[in-house]
Amino acid sequence: MTTTDMTAADAGSPVRNGVDTATLFATLDAVKQAPEAARFQFRARNEWVSGTHNRSTIADYFGVGEERAHERTFVFDADHPAVLAGQDHGPTPAEFLLQALAACLTSGLANIAAARKITLTEVRSTITGDIDLNGILGLNPAVRNGYQQITVRFTIKGDAPAGQLRELVDQSRARSAVYDVITNGAPVAIEVDTP
Amino acid sequence: MTTTDMTAADAGSPVRNGVDTATLFATLDAVKQAPEAARFQFRARNEWVSGTHNRSTIADYFGVGEERAHERTFVFDADHPAVLAGQDHGPTPAEFLLQALAACLTSGLANIAAARKITLTEVRSTITGDIDLNGILGLNPAVRNGYQQITVRFTIKGDAPAGQLRELVDQSRARSAVYDVITNGAPVAIEVDTP
Numbered sequence: 001m002t003t004t005d006m007t008a009a010d011a012g013s014p015v016r017n018g019v020d021t022a023t024l025f026a027t028l029d030a031v032k033q034a035p036e037a038a039r040f041q042f043r044a045r046n047e048w049v050s051g052t053h054n055r056s057t058i059a060d061y062f063g064v065g066e067e068r069a070h071e072r073t074f075v076f077d078a079d080h081p082a083v084l085a086g087q088d089h090g091p092t093p094a095e096f097l098l099q100a101l102a103a104c105l106t107s108g109l110a111n112i113a114a115a116r117k118i119t120l121t122e123v124r125s126t127i128t129g130d131i132d133l134n135g136i137l138g139l140n141p142a143v144r145n146g147y148q149q150i151t152v153r154f155t156i157k158g159d160a161p162a163g164q165l166r167e168l169v170d171q172s173r174a175r176s177a178v179y180d181v182i183t184n185g186a187p188v189a190i191e192v193d194t195p
Numbered sequence: 196m197t198t199t200d201m202t203a204a205d206a207g208s209p210v211r212n213g214v215d216t217a218t219l220f221a222t223l224d225a226v227k228q229a230p231e232a233a234r235f236q237f238r239a240r241n242e243w244v245s246g247t248h249n250r251s252t253i254a255d256y257f258g259v260g261e262e263r264a265h266e267r268t269f270v271f272d273a274d275h276p277a278v279l280a281g282q283d284h285g286p287t288p289a290e291f292l293l294q295a296l297a298a299c300l301t302s303g304l305a306n307i308a309a310a311r312k313i314t315l316t317e318v319r320s321t322i323t324g325d326i327d328l329n330g331i332l333g334l335n336p337a338v339r340n341g342y343q344q345i346t347v348r349f350t351i352k353g354d355a356p357a358g359q360l361r362e363l364v365d366q367s368r369a370r371s372a373v374y375d376v377i378t379n380g381a382p383v384a385i386e387v388d389t390p
Contacts, residue, residue: 018248049213083263185379186342
């Protein structure tokens, strides 16, 4: 959301869509006063289990000037299905990528709606990613490894005209961290330690 | 992995690193004969819960010519932590993105090692993403929404010289679906239905 969106809702109900707008505005004000508070580092740790099965742990991060921990440690298994020579102990990594995008767009949307005094009753989305595995299998150099097309379909209900509900998605997309990375790319450095 | 890698290991042990190489090679041969079998569509469904809390479900996909279902339905909650005006019911979507990349690189690595007859004893990674939330908060138009830098640090142990262990990571990166999307971007279409 933008600063203007926030200010516009300042006089409204403090909690809407489960969003404590007073806290949200206070957070924004705090960051305006101390921009360096917004420097975060998110992290995940991954451990190989067997074959394509591996396990990620998400526990700590840096933000608002200090090391922080989530309320609990989150653990996720990833694997390939049997048809891709795995054992299906979890979603494929490529499915986790899709899920991250849908979740990011939806998290932002609820905040933006609250700031605009729109009460939501339902937000659902289906996200699909088309991929030709001739790429990652190394069978066709003309085929990319990743998704050729990702499509997100939202269903949104709330107490605003359809046009305003659509604009919530536009604004969420315009301020989504995951959408930015997936559409524009981000630099990735890989280091290897072989003790 | 590449076709050449696979062929080179054909005479070796059929199971290494938990990878059934016979199945892996059979899959590759099948796709070589029928390239359209490699057209997959992965999917996730997301439902808003409250505030920045939402829930994703990963259940079905299309591949090898037909609709398929995972062994079970995988469900994941995403949220923002309290410091970002959420309730920490799950990792942030941006953390799920990191986890997807680490998992993708690791899944591929075990397959490639098996094809190269390298037995792995340990593969661990830590992935970090540096992000300045002045971007998504709309406080500084010069700051991007997404990660400014992602770094993956692998620790790998196995029965091969360090150089060969490092080459496993190089090849995994060269054939990673998630690495491709995150570094090169992918087209995302968003549709909104407001019934």
